[in-house]
Amino acid sequence: GENVEQHPSTLSVQEGDSAVIKCTYSDSASNYFPWYKQELGKRPQLIIDIRSNVGEKKDQRIAVTLNKTAKHFSLHITETQPEDSAVYFCAASTPSGGYNKLIFGAGTRLAVHP
Amino acid sequence: NAGVTQTPKFQVLKTGQSMTLQCAQDMNHNSMYWYRQDPGMGLRLIYYSASEGTTDKGEVPNGYNVSRLNKREFSLRLESAAPSQTSVYFCASSDGGSGNTIYFGEGSWLTVV
Numbered sequence: 386g387e388n389v390e391q392h393p394s395t396l397s398v399q400e401g402d403s404a405v406i407k408c409t410y411s412d413s414a415s416n417y418f419p420w421y422k423q424e425l426g427k428r429p430q431l432i433i434d435i436r437s438n439v440g441e442k443k444d445q446r447i448a449v450t451l452n453k454t455a456k457h458f459s460l461h462i463t464e465t466q467p468e469d470s471a472v473y474f475c476a477a478s479t480p481s482g483g484y485n486k487l488i489f490g491a492g493t494r495l496a497v498h499p
Numbered sequence: 500n501a502g503v504t505q506t507p508k509f510q511v512l513k514t515g516q517s518m519t520l521q522c523a524q525d526m527n528h529n530s531m532y533w534y535r536q537d538p539g540m541g542l543r544l545i546y547y548s549a550s551e552g553t554t555d556k557g558e559v560p561n562g563y564n565v566s567r568l569n570k571r572e573f574s575l576r577l578e579s580a581a582p583s584q585t586s587v588y589f590c591a592s593s594d595g596g597s598g599n600t601i602y603f604g605e606g607s608w609l610t611v612v
Contacts, residue, residue: 394539417598428589428603429542436598474541478598485530485593485601489541 387412389477391490398465399498406493408475409457417478418451418458419487424471432473433460465497501525503604505590511610512580520575520607522590530593531573532557532601533565535586542589548573580611 388411398404410418419434435442435449435458442449446465451458462469475490505522512518524531529550534542544557548567562584564576573592577584590604 391541419600428605430603431600434600485599486547487544487601489543491539491541 387488389488389490391475391493395494397496402465404462404465404495406460406473408490410477412479415477415479419476420460421474422471467497467499470497503590503592503602505604505607509608516580517578520588523572524592528592528594532591533575534589537586582611585611
């Protein structure tokens with residue numbers, strides 16, 4: 386079945402450094418790739434997404450890149466701040482019967498140290 | 500707008516007991532979902548409802564049932580709770596198909612002893 390693999394599972398950086406999280410997906414029909422941030426005890430919240438007709442998208446300190454040929458996409462956070470500390474989930478969506486069939490990666494726990 | 504609201508927030512059950520998690524959204528979304536989140540496993544889809552009047556199994560449906568009561572409400576029922584169902588449950592909604600943002604509720608922490 387469809388699968389999304391996410392690496393690394395944990396990531397520790399110093400404040401101001403960049404952080405990169407990578408995901409690969411198995412279903413070539415996937416066409417939508419959101420990233421969610423989840424703070425401890427809170428709900429996952431969308432931080433950025435990209436569609437399959439775009440190779441890169443940027444929103445301030447956050448960017449996502451997509452390589453459809455290789456079936457992988459990455460989240461880049463620049464100038465990290467302590468408030469970026471959270472668990473980040475990637476996901477891939479495949480068109481399926483009128484609903485958003487999202488398959489999530491297992492998550493990356495990012496720690497930003499002052 | 501409250502978004503997606505779910506109740507209860509915390510629940511402890513004994514093995515074999517039943518309970519229903521309630522969820523409602525006020526964004527007029529067509530699709531609703533129930534996910535469970537276990538440590539190191541990400542979010543896994545239990546059941547979904549693509550539109551009012553329809554429900555379908557997701558990745559991990561065993562031990563659960565759902566009801567799409569109307570466009571706003573989508574409930575998840577555990578008929579006979581097992582310790583393996585100890586998890587955090589998230590209800591979510593979206594406006595239809597692939598490419599539409601999924602919005603999550605605040606989560607329900609369920610412990611089965």
